Amino acid sequence: MVHHYGHGGGGFSLSWGTGEMAVGLLDDLDAPPERTPVTVLGAGAVGLATARLLQERGHDVGIVSADPIDATTSAVAGASWYPVGVFAGAPTTEARGRVFERAARRAHARFAALADHGFGVRWGDEYVPDNSPERIEAGHGWVFRRLRDLYAGGELLGKDAHPFATRYALRYRTLFMDAPVYLAAMLDAFRANGGSIDIRRLGSVDDVRALPAQVVFNCTGVGARALFGDHTVTPVRGRLFHLEPQPGVDYGVQIDDFRYVVPRSSALLLGTSWEPEGSGIVQEGRDAESVIPEIARVTG
Numbered sequence: 001m002v003h004h005y006g007h008g009g010g011g012f013s014l015s016w017g018t019g020e021m022a023v024g025l026l027d028d029l030d031a032p033p034e035r036t037p038v039t040v041l042g043a044g045a046v047g048l049a050t051a052r053l054l055q056e057r058g059h060d061v062g063i064v065s066a067d068p069i070d071a072t073t074s075a076v077a078g079a080s081w082y083p084v085g086v087f088a089g090a091p092t093t094e095a096r097g098r099v100f101e102r103a104a105r106r107a108h109a110r111f112a113a114l115a116d117h118g119f120g121v122r123w124g125d126e127y128v129p130d131n132s133p134e135r136i137e138a139g140h141g142w143v144f145r146r147l148r149d150l151y152a153g154g155e156l157l158g159k160d161a162h163p164f165a166t167r168y169a170l171r172y173r174t175l176f177m178d179a180p181v182y183l184a185a186m187l188d189a190f191r192a193n194g195g196s197i198d199i200r201r202l203g204s205v206d207d208v209r210a211l212p213a214q215v216v217f218n219c220t221g222v223g224a225r226a227l228f229g230d231h232t233v234t235p236v237r238g239r240l241f242h243l244e245p246q247p248g249v250d251y252g253v254q255i256d257d258f259r260y261v262v263p264r265s266s267a268l269l270l271g272t273s274w275e276p277e278g279s280g281i282v283q284e285g286r287d288a289e290s291v292i293p294e295i296a297r298v299t300g
């Protein structure tokens, strides 16, 4: 059993990288021979990337998922390549920073390879507008310096060099995933390589033990709480509004307090909140109508 879940706020972004690490753990086992049947629990971004990586290693892979792909958390993610939210400012130790960097680089390379190849992945500009360069540095500085080469064209722009109402804006080039399109294309690729998917909710560890596989990858995300009793995984609720697509807004925007704008051809996504369950934080009144003026104050 390999547990592979939980990258709050950046699980989509890191999925391929953490997937490579998880699948690499097979090397530490008595290496299962090629074509060993492997079951992946979960068909979100993490489960699908893991399943494809296992197929690349020559395994027979089946997915068991309680939900069809369009009912997963991954399907409703904003899904810009934005691993910044995984920790506040900087990782707590250098060792964690190195693990994060490895996952981020591997994941970025995979998403970049899929860009413009029918997976709903594309390149675009993203801005972090703010009046305070210190606040931009506090939120993004560590990741930006560490992954500088991934943020092509990245620079802090002064007042007249960006379209926002703030004094400064950090601008960089990044990847945007159209989550439903991406998940559907990943599932197609998985099936085209002989994979099968069984839509069924496992109710207990006994159900997992009964699976006809020698190795199981647990990619159930927050579902691991109920299935494995793992209460170290804590759910965070986000609210995302789908507005009419706006011509000319083909760039993303990240604003402090977890407000963000993600451009898609089908919609302009507006993210408005970050509410850890059990924390008592419920951001009332964070509907699209109340948040649009807040975002407009920054974006001008």
Ligand SMILES: Cc1cc2nc3c(=O)[nH]c(=O)nc-3n(C[C@H](O)[C@H](O)[C@H](O)COP(=O)(O)OP(=O)(O)OC[C@H]3O[C@@H](n4cnc5c(N)ncnc54)[C@H](O)[C@@H]3O)c2cc1C
Residues within 6 Å of the ligand: 005, 006, 007, 008, 009, 010, 011, 012, 013, 014, 041, 042, 043, 044, 045, 046, 047, 064, 065, 066, 067, 068, 072, 073, 074, 075, 076, 077, 078, 079, 080, 081, 082, 083, 200, 201, 202, 203, 219, 220, 221, 222, 223, 224, 227, 236, 237, 238, 239, 240, 271
């Ligand atoms: C509003 C919002 C915006 C976000 N924006 C971004 C972003 O811009 N960039 C980013 O990187 N991340 C973002 N995230 C975070 C990202 O969406 C998650 O980290 C990621 O989607 C988690 O993927 P996952 O595959 O681990 O889990 P999920 O997508 O939750 O998939 C879990 C899978 O496990 C299955 N499962 C669960 N329990 C069982 C069971 N008992 N039996 C069988 N199957 C089971 C489910 O059916 C599902 O298939 C956002 C999240 C939200 C909510």
